[in-house]
Amino acid sequence: MFSITDARVIGPEVKRFEIHAPRIAVKQGPGQFVILRLHEHGERIPLTIAGSDPARGTITLVVQGIGKTTRLLNQMEAGDVIRDLVGPLGKPSEIERYGHAVVVGGGVGTAIALPVARALKKAGNRVSAIVGARTAGLLILLDEMRAASHSLHIMTDDGSAGDQGFVTGRLEELIAGPEPVDHVMAIGPLPMMAAVAEVTRSYEIKTIVSLNPIMVDGTGMCGGCRVLVGGETRFACVDGPEFDAHAVDFRNLAQRNSVYRDQERRSLSEFEAHPESDLIQMHHNCRLAHLAHLAAHHAAS
Amino acid sequence: MKEILPPKQRIKIPRADMPEQDAAARIHNFLEVNRGLEEAVAKHEAQRCLICNDPKCIAGCPVGVKIRDFVELILDGQYLKAAAKIREDNVLPAVTGRVCPQEHQCEGACVMRKRATPLAIGYLERFVADYERAAGKIGIPERAPLTGKKVAVIGSGPAGLSCAGDLSLRGHTVTVFEALHEIGGVLIYGIPEFRLPKDIVRQEVDNLRHMGVEFVPNTLIGKTIGIDELLETEGFDAVFIATGAGLPRFLNIPGEQLGGVYSANEFLTRVNLMHAYEHGVHDEPVYDCRAKTVVVVGGGNTAMDSVRSAKRLGASRAIIVYRRGLEEMPARAEEFHHAQAEGVEFMTLTNPVEFLGDEHGYLQGMVGARMQLGEPDASGRRSVSLVPGSEFTMPVDVAIIAVGTRANPLIQASAPDLKTNRWGYIEVEKQSLRTSKRGIFAGGDIVSGAATVILAMGAGRNAAANIHAYLATGQW
Ligand SMILES: Cc1cc2nc3c(=O)[nH]c(=O)nc-3n(C[C@H](O)[C@H](O)[C@H](O)COP(=O)(O)OP(=O)(O)OC[C@H]3O[C@@H](n4cnc5c(N)ncnc54)[C@H](O)[C@@H]3O)c2cc1C
Ligand code: FES
Numbered sequence: 001m002f003s004i005t006d007a008r009v010i011g012p013e014v015k016r017f018e019i020h021a022p023r024i025a026v027k028q029g030p031g032q033f034v035i036l037r038l039h040e041h042g043e044r045i046p047l048t049i050a051g052s053d054p055a056r057g058t059i060t061l062v063v064q065g066i067g068k069t070t071r072l073l074n075q076m077e078a079g080d081v082i083r084d085l086v087g088p089l090g091k092p093s094e095i096e097r098y099g100h101a102v103v104v105g106g107g108v109g110t111a112i113a114l115p116v117a118r119a120l121k122k123a124g125n126r127v128s129a130i131v132g133a134r135t136a137g138l139l140i141l142l143d144e145m146r147a148a149s150h151s152l153h154i155m156t157d158d159g160s161a162g163d164q165g166f167v168t169g170r171l172e173e174l175i176a177g178p179e180p181v182d183h184v185m186a187i188g189p190l191p192m193m194a195a196v197a198e199v200t201r202s203y204e205i206k207t208i209v210s211l212n213p214i215m216v217d218g219t220g221m222c223g224g225c226r227v228l229v230g231g232e233t234r235f236a237c238v239d240g241p242e243f244d245a246h247a248v249d250f251r252n253l254a255q256r257n258s259v260y261r262d263q264e265r266r267s268l269s270e271f272e273a274h275p276e277s278d279l280i281q282m283h284h285n286c287r288l289a290h291l292a293h294l295a296a297h298h299a300a301s
Numbered sequence: 302m303k304e305i306l307p308p309k310q311r312i313k314i315p316r317a318d319m320p321e322q323d324a325a326a327r328i329h330n331f332l333e334v335n336r337g338l339e340e341a342v343a344k345h346e347a348q349r350c351l352i353c354n355d356p357k358c359i360a361g362c363p364v365g366v367k368i369r370d371f372v373e374l375i376l377d378g379q380y381l382k383a384a385a386k387i388r389e390d391n392v393l394p395a396v397t398g399r400v401c402p403q404e405h406q407c408e409g410a411c412v413m414r415k416r417a418t419p420l421a422i423g424y425l426e427r428f429v430a431d432y433e434r435a436a437g438k439i440g441i442p443e444r445a446p447l448t449g450k451k452v453a454v455i456g457s458g459p460a461g462l463s464c465a466g467d468l469s470l471r472g473h474t475v476t477v478f479e480a481l482h483e484i485g486g487v488l489i490y491g492i493p494e495f496r497l498p499k500d501i502v503r504q505e506v507d508n509l510r511h512m513g514v515e516f517v518p519n520t521l522i523g524k525t526i527g528i529d530e531l532l533e534t535e536g537f538d539a540v541f542i543a544t545g546a547g548l549p550r551f552l553n554i555p556g557e558q559l560g561g562v563y564s565a566n567e568f569l570t571r572v573n574l575m576h577a578y579e580h581g582v583h584d585e586p587v588y589d590c591r592a593k594t595v596v597v598v599g600g601g602n603t604a605m606d607s608v609r610s611a612k613r614l615g616a617s618r619a620i621i622v623y624r625r626g627l628e629e630m631p632a633r634a635e636e637f638h639h640a641q642a643e644g645v646e647f648m649t650l651t652n653p654v655e656f657l658g659d660e661h662g663y664l665q666g667m668v669g670a671r672m673q674l675g676e677p678d679a680s681g682r683r684s685v686s687l688v689p690g691s692e693f694t695m696p697v698d699v700a701i702i703a704v705g706t707r708a709n710p711l712i713q714a715s716a717p718d719l720k721t722n723r724w725g726y727i728e729v730e731k732q733s734l735r736t737s738k739r740g741i742f743a744g745g746d747i748v749s750g751a752a753t754v755i756l757a758m759g760a761g762r763n764a765a766a767n768i769h770a771y772l773a774t775g776q777w
Binding site for chain 1 (some may be wrong): 589665
């Protein structure tokens with residue numbers, strides 16, 4: 001049982017959680033993720049860790065409510081309890097002193113790009129951050145990203161904040177600019193990451209993306225998270241989640257990620273129509289956690 | 302009263318049949334297929350035992366269960382004592398009575414096999430274990446006084462469980478770390494409900510809890526806690542690695558990335574651990590098999606479990622594709638017979654060479670090829686080769702790859718000084734199960750490669766004895 005110590009809405013359907021998971025808080029590095037299961041009947045879903053506070057024993061997750069599980073999670077508040085959480089999974093980002101590093105974050109990808117940007121800056125890189133969204137209201141964590149980088153570039157499709165245009169456009173400008181780009185890290189929706197890879201490919205700039213295939217165990221046991229990288233099968237949960245963007249087969253990943261589209265849609269619409277049973281399950285977690293707490297207290301006294 | 306018939310009459314008694322759920326009904330549910338013997342039938346079956354002076358069955362059992370003694374106790378009607386007798390050597394009798402390949406072990410060695418049919422040792426083992434469970438009187442032995450020593454067990458499959466139980470009884474404080482959210486290893490995520498009801502596994506785990514074992518799920522050793530940290534900062538005096546052989550092999554043929562192509566591990570984990578067969582109540586999805594053609598590539602237990610699960614999920618055709626012949630299939634004989642009765646089709650001497658997809662990247666078909674058997678190699682296994690020009694195409698909606706596993710390198714990657722062999726399995730000293738690192742032992746599939754429940758359990762017990770000795774002497 002893992003309790004939520006803080007929960008805040010930071011964007012439309014986007015929530016930031018602090019979760020008590022002391023072992024993970026100490027161990028995690030940028031780019032790593034957890035797999036969680038909300039309640040006894042829940043599915044296992046991966047979520048990338050957006051930060052941690054080892055002193056408090058908490059990790060930060062930023063969750064966009066897209067499917068049933070993420071929407072249910074986003075209804076949780078401080079004091080609520082998550083049944084299962086395992087991590088930190090995957091390999092941490094490779095952080096070196098590259099020189100000028102550009103970190104591109106799209107949508108909630110920004111939350112995951114944030115710890116990478118911080119680490120790159122700390123390692124002595126000059127960090128340019130580009131964050132993009134469809135419209136101003138969907139931009140998240142701007143202040144944090146500003147602090148984690150040397151220059152922040154905000155792009156919106158409709159020009160409602162920052163400059164109008166795509167993150168790839170700004171990336172091209174930076175590459176053509178006075179300070180050559182040595183390293184690119186892109187995290188966001190698949191089409192965005194694929195587009196970034198296309199931009200940097202011709203310039204032969206090393207580009208890393210963080211992939212989000214469907215996962216089950218996260219330990220290398222099922223192979224459900226397999227992705228094609230350089231024509232070879234790799235397991236994103238143990239070999240990744242970060243890979244060389246120029247070698248990733250994005251099309252295949254997009255196809256594999258849509259395998260359960262129908263079931264996912266059905267689950268979501270059933271949940272939206274009748275959230276009660278899942279909410280009861282979550283409540284059950286809290287009761288169990290409370291009882292365990294009482295028992296521990298009892299044993300101690 | 303024990304009635305002992307003369308051997309000639311005993312041999313005439315026909316072997317008991319296992320009552321089972323009707324095939325037409327069971328392909329629509331996940332309830333257990335075998336129903337277990339009635340008491341009278343079990344007793345009658347026990348009468349067939351010749352009570353040999355030199356019982357070959359015991360030699361055939363990888364952990365040396367005292368079969369003759371427990372069968373005699375059944376004859377006496379002392380079922381609880383019979384169960385306790387088995388537990389002396391095998392802590393999971395309700396499990397092994399269901400999943401052991403008896404035909405290659407105890408029953409394969411039974412002298413009656415030559416003259417008639419072997420004693421149904423597996424059925425009898427299951428009978429007493431179920432009797433004990435139903436009676437609610439599991440003979441949990443008394444725990445020795447606490448030693449103050451702490452042991453970490455990594456992985457909660459049969460190897461980890463049996464090691465934990467034995468060490469706890471010897472008075473050590475045992476913590477089992479498991480990566481998944483549920484305890485039991487392959488017994489929970491791999492072997493389906495219709496063959497091994499999960500309540501049985503949960504009950505065994507509860508028994509261990511009562512014996513003082515602590516279980517910590519959601520903890521991936523090597524990531525959540527480093528293996529060296531267990532000894533250095535977490536205060537454990539010894540570690541037993543029992544992480545199984547959980548890395549799926551693929552065929553490495555074109556099209557394996559298509560949607561609808563699964564490893565057996567993924568398919569079975571979705572179905573068993575995540576209850577995808579109850580989608581609606583449970584959230585985890587699995588590809589909709591209803592009215593679909595499902596092929597399963599492989600001939601072992603994993604392949605049988607996958608194909609029979611697919612049938613139960615509504616597949617119109619559930620087909621085993623195996624590159625050798627029926628005789629070479631490594632699956633338990635009973636699984637093969639059950640699969641056949643359930644309408645599973647067998648395409649032997651066949652192997653896929655390519656999977657074909659539609660424009661959305663979903664599996665649509667398979668190119669298969671005929672195979673031919675060659676001469677036996679050094680290990681006695683006949684080689685296989687492709688018959689040139691024999692390729693054919695068939696429509697397929699779901700393909701499940703069940704061609705074996707490899708060593709999961711996760712732990713080893715976090716401890717480079719832990720010696721492994723060239724396949725990635727952990728190297729241990731044969732007798733002592735000691736690894737190259739002081740205080741760390743290993744056993745089960747992560748040492749032997751994919752094997753059996755009983756062998757993993759035997760390794761766990763062996764490790765417990767060796768760990769106990771190490772904790773007593775401190776000598777490495
Ligand atoms: C589908 C299937 C059907 C089978 N059918 C039969 C059968 O009928 N009869 C038979 O005898 N055998 C059968 N087997 C084989 C048998 O199940 C295995 O040989 C046996 O389970 C091995 O036991 P183990 O304890 O070594 O490992 P496992 O049972 O594999 O357990 C290992 C456990 O360790 C956990 N783990 C792994 N890495 C870590 C880590 N780093 N930190 C924490 N935990 C970790 C895993 O999650 C897993 O729970 C079958 C196997 C499969 C897959
Ligand atoms: S999620 Fe199962 S192997 Fe990666």
